[in-house]
Amino acid sequence: xxxxxxxxxxxxxxxxxxxxxxxxxxxxxxxxxxxxxxxxxxxxxxxxxxxxxxxxxxxxxxxxxxxxxxxxxxxxxxxxxxxxxxxxxxxxxxxxxxxxxxxxxxxxxxxxxxxxxxxxxx
Amino acid sequence: xxxxxxxxxxxxxxxxxxxxxxxxxxxxxxxxxxxxxxxxxxxxxxxxxxxxxxxxxxxxxxxxxxxxxxxxxxxxxxxxxxxxxxxxxxxxxxxxxxxxxxxxxxxxxxxxxxxxxxxxxxxxxxxxxxxxxxxxxxxxxxxxxxxxxxxxxxxxxxxxxxxxxxxxxxxxxxxxxxxxxxxxxxxxxxxxxxxxxxxxxxxxxxxxxxxxxxxxx
Numbered sequence: 031x032x033x034x035x036x037x038x039x040x041x042x043x044x045x046x047x048x049x050x051x052x053x054x055x056x057x058x059x060x061x062x063x064x065x066x067x068x069x070x071x072x073x074x075x076x077x078x079x080x081x082x083x084x085x086x087x088x089x090x091x092x093x094x095x096x097x098x099x100x101x102x103x104x105x106x107x108x109x110x111x112x113x114x115x116x117x118x119x120x121x122x123x124x125x126x127x128x129x130x131x132x133x134x135x136x137x138x139x140x141x142x143x144x145x146x147x148x149x150x151x152x
Numbered sequence: 153x154x155x156x157x158x159x160x161x162x163x164x165x166x167x168x169x170x171x172x173x174x175x176x177x178x179x180x181x182x183x184x185x186x187x188x189x190x191x192x193x194x195x196x197x198x199x200x201x202x203x204x205x206x207x208x209x210x211x212x213x214x215x216x217x218x219x220x221x222x223x224x225x226x227x228x229x230x231x232x233x234x235x236x237x238x239x240x241x242x243x244x245x246x247x248x249x250x251x252x253x254x255x256x257x258x259x260x261x262x263x264x265x266x267x268x269x270x271x272x273x274x275x276x277x278x279x280x281x282x283x284x285x286x287x288x289x290x291x292x293x294x295x296x297x298x299x300x301x302x303x304x305x306x307x308x309x310x311x312x313x314x315x316x317x318x319x320x321x322x323x324x325x326x327x328x329x330x331x332x333x334x335x336x337x338x339x340x341x342x343x344x345x346x347x348x349x350x351x352x353x354x355x356x357x358x359x360x361x362x363x364x365x366x367x368x369x
Contacts, residue, residue, distance in 0.1 A: 047263045048171020113259045114238050116166055 037079040038063040039070050039094065045085045045113050067094050071101065078104050086112040086119070099123040156183040157274040160201060162194035162220065163187075163209040163236070168259065172207065172236075175263055182270060191215025191223075198224050198231055205274045208253070210237045210244055218244075218251055225252030234273045236266070245284055246291070255279035305347050313340040317353065318360030 036058055040046040046063065053060055061077040064070050071094070074082060084092055095108050099121060110119040128134050159182055163169040169187050176182045185201045188194040190212045198206060206224060210217040221233045234255040235248045245256055255273040257266060258281050269279040280288060306314065309330070316326045323341065327334040341353075350356055 042260045043262050044168065044171070044259050044266065047175055048167055051171055051174040052167065111167060113165065113168055116164070 035061045035079040037082045039084045082108045086110045158185045158203040160186045160203040160206045164212045191220030194220045221251040232273045257281045318357045
């Protein structure tokens with residue numbers, strides 16, 4: 031039974047094919063994919079995936095990452111991968127209500143547990 | 153006769169290496185016999201597994217794909233190397249071909265092109281990704297233009313002077329050998345620079361070496 035919905039945004043066909051093959055897992059369902067970055071959001075908002083796998087190119091973090099995180103009304107994380115290196119980046123949104131200035135200070139002084147995490151997958 | 157094409161993948165990138173392995177193994181005539189994370193491993197596995205084709209990345213930690221290709225071709229000339237890389241630059245392309253690679257394909261290629269390239273190289277033929285093949289043709293035409301266009305315009309005497317210059321003789325020594333004055337040698341030297349589009353004696357010597365005017369080159 032699938033319990034994780036994944037959406038793939040890719041640039042290079044090799045990235046797309048590799049990732050689809052590697053995600054062949056009974057617990058993962060690839061709910062959509064596109065190489066058209068501007069149109070990605072429309073499909074993503076319909077499919078509401080748990081994870082969005084996005085191909086990072088030499089231009090760095092795609093601008094779409096911020097758009098996705100800003101506009102999604104459900105809990106979603108974005109994983110950035112590149113064909114050029116083994117770095118895997120995880121982006122997610124963390125939202126809190128600030129009642130007093132102490133809340134802001136506490137948030138700033140707390141461990142920065144990865145608003146953006148990065149790990150090596152070699 | 154070997155029914156399978158034995159392929160070794162040398163790439164430090166985990167996703168690419170694993171994905172390509174699955175991709176190639178889905179083909180009935182291809183068998184991925186090993187995966188190497190760098191050039192040193194590729195060399196060791198080439199010796200142990202003797203694949204038909206090594207799918208070789210260029211940028212890898214430790215020994216890179218260029219040096220690994222040189223050593224594989226030097227030790228086991230029958231093993232074919234197909235370069236799979238992000239690099240589009242002329243420098244990498246020509247260096248890999250000089251090192252003995254039989255093919256060059258970019259990671260931006262269609263997966264069907266990659267599979268086809270493995271088969272083509274495995275048969276002992278050459279596969280070049282279209283944009284890279286264009287570089288080769290352009291370079292060849294430029295080479296022809298330099299070699300025949302400018303080279304053919306040299307007089308017999310200028311060729312003699314060029315050869316002697318390249319062999320390390322001074323203007324005075326060349327004058328003595330050819331029984332002409334040093335100023336005439338200098339005139340020939342100036343003409344050579346003008347006709348061949350060079351600005352230094354060093355460039356003339358390099359040119360003479362490439363054209364095989366000096367014994368031993």
